Each structure stands twice: as structure tokens, then as C-alpha cells.
Amino acid sequence: MPVMHAFEPPERFVVGTVGEPGARTFFLQAREGTRVVSVALEKQQVTVLAERLDELLDEVMKSAPAVVPAVAPFELDDNGPLEQPIEEEFRAGTMTLAWDPDDDMVVLEVFPINETEIIAEVDESGQLVDEDAVAAIELEEAEPEEVLLVRIAPRNARAFVKRAEAVLGAGRPNCPFCGNPIDPEGHLCVRANGFKRRDPV
Structure with missing residues (x-):
């Protein structure tokens, strides 16, 4: 069973950075009370997550305009720094986004980067048969050791996107x-x- 870092919902869920532009490390961070989970990810992952989240909200808004705000509510603006100390739980690999129509919540799951295994054909003496036969194969069937699960309301999701865009724009x-x-x-x-x-x- 993987370690489930579940926030349903968190008191705070933001993206932020550590370091100077050009050498920044990006983090997803969720907090509930004194419990804080920080997951490292790449700038491109932040860009894609913000875009896909905005697209998901726009799609849901077409059928439920009363549930999803068109823009982030001003009172949810969060320009504060990341919670300290920042202790990286894992580095993000695959992320999934979904809409839960029963609770009107956005569901985000973040999984660690998959490990790889080197496969090579060897003869009886242990020598490589063909160096070109060496291949890196993703262990897709292996269960992840940790998962970050976050469920947030649409208004908080819009606020997350707004902050993510500001963080991305603050770079070089x-x-x-x-x-x-x-x-x-x-x-x-x-x-x-x-x-x-x-x-x-």
C-alpha cells in the first residue's frame, strides 16, 4: 500500500519556488493544520497543470455555471511564501486531474517519477551478448510508494491557477x-x- 498524503480539502494548496530566477525549484505544497506536504516538480509540469486545470474548470462551467466561478475570487488571492521548512516528500512524475460531480470538487493525484530497470541479454559467462540490446524499461506495474491526493473546490482551483501563472511569470x-x-x-x-x-x- 502506498503512503497516501490526502488533503480533502487542504487549508492551503499552492505552487511556489525556492531560489533565484534561472535556478528555481518548483514545489506543490498542501497544508492542513500543522501537516505540510511539499512535492518538487518541473516548471513545465506547473505550466501544464495550470493549463489543464483551467480547461477542466471551463468545461465544467459550461454545464454548471453556478458552481464554477469564471475567475479566481479576489479574497482567495495567496501571495505568501511557501510554508517553512520545505521538506521534499518526492519528485512529481505523473499527475491526474478529475472532476467529482457528486461533491463538486476537483481531484488531483500526484505520483512519484517511475524508477527504471536496465535489462540486458548476457551469455552463460555473464558477458553482454549485444550492447545494443540494453534497454531501460519503465516499471509501470510497480505500485508507487507515495501519492499526493488533493480535493479542492472550484473557487480554490481558480485561485491555484492564478497563483501558478504569477509564479511562472516571475521567472526570467x-x-x-x-x-x-x-x-x-x-x-x-x-x-x-x-x-x-x-x-x-
């Missing part, structure tokens, strides 16, 4: 020419023939 600005992030000391722009561009003031 993108170069208007090549689209790559600009470090504080500038970057070599491939669209400008290698000239070093700086963050516009």
Missing part, C-alpha cells in the same frame, strides 16, 4: 527575438547572430 523574461530566457547578465541570442542581449529595463 523571454528574449523577444529567439524566445529563450534572458539571464540577468544577458544571453547569446541565436537570432541576433550571437550578440549578447540584456533584459530590457
Whole structure:
């Protein structure tokens, strides 16, 4: 049985970062009373989660406009820092989103990154038969050791998306020419023939 970190619902559920732009670590964090669970994830995962959550809410709103707000309620704005100390439970791999129509709640499950196993064909003496036969295979059938389960109301889900978008936007600005992030000391722009561009003031 996996360890279930269940928050149904949490008092607080946010995404936040630790570190400077360009070297930030992203965390999902859920809190209920003194119990806090922090899960590390990639910036791209935050982007996809926010987009999919917004799409899910928009879809539900079509059939239940009284249940799902069009925008995040102002009173739910949360710009505070992550809860301290931040102790990473695991690094996020697969995430699933669902709508529970019985309770009008969004259900999010976060699973750790799957481990991999190296498979190779060897002869009787233990020598590799064919080095090209070595393959990394995901252990999809293995039960995860931990799961983060969060159930939140639609209004809180909209607030989560709003904060996630703000956190994503607080990183390094993108170069208007090549689209790559600009470090504080500038970057070599491939669209400008290698000239070093700086963050516009």
C-alpha cells in the first residue's frame, strides 16, 4: 500500500519556488493544520497543470455555471511564501486531474517519477551478448510508494491557477527575438547572430 498524503480539502494548496530566477525549484505544497506536504516538480509540469486545470474548470462551467466561478475570487488571492521548512516528500512524475460531480470538487493525484530497470541479454559467462540490446524499461506495474491526493473546490482551483501563472511569470523574461530566457547578465541570442542581449529595463 502506498503512503497516501490526502488533503480533502487542504487549508492551503499552492505552487511556489525556492531560489533565484534561472535556478528555481518548483514545489506543490498542501497544508492542513500543522501537516505540510511539499512535492518538487518541473516548471513545465506547473505550466501544464495550470493549463489543464483551467480547461477542466471551463468545461465544467459550461454545464454548471453556478458552481464554477469564471475567475479566481479576489479574497482567495495567496501571495505568501511557501510554508517553512520545505521538506521534499518526492519528485512529481505523473499527475491526474478529475472532476467529482457528486461533491463538486476537483481531484488531483500526484505520483512519484517511475524508477527504471536496465535489462540486458548476457551469455552463460555473464558477458553482454549485444550492447545494443540494453534497454531501460519503465516499471509501470510497480505500485508507487507515495501519492499526493488533493480535493479542492472550484473557487480554490481558480485561485491555484492564478497563483501558478504569477509564479511562472516571475521567472526570467523571454528574449523577444529567439524566445529563450534572458539571464540577468544577458544571453547569446541565436537570432541576433550571437550578440549578447540584456533584459530590457
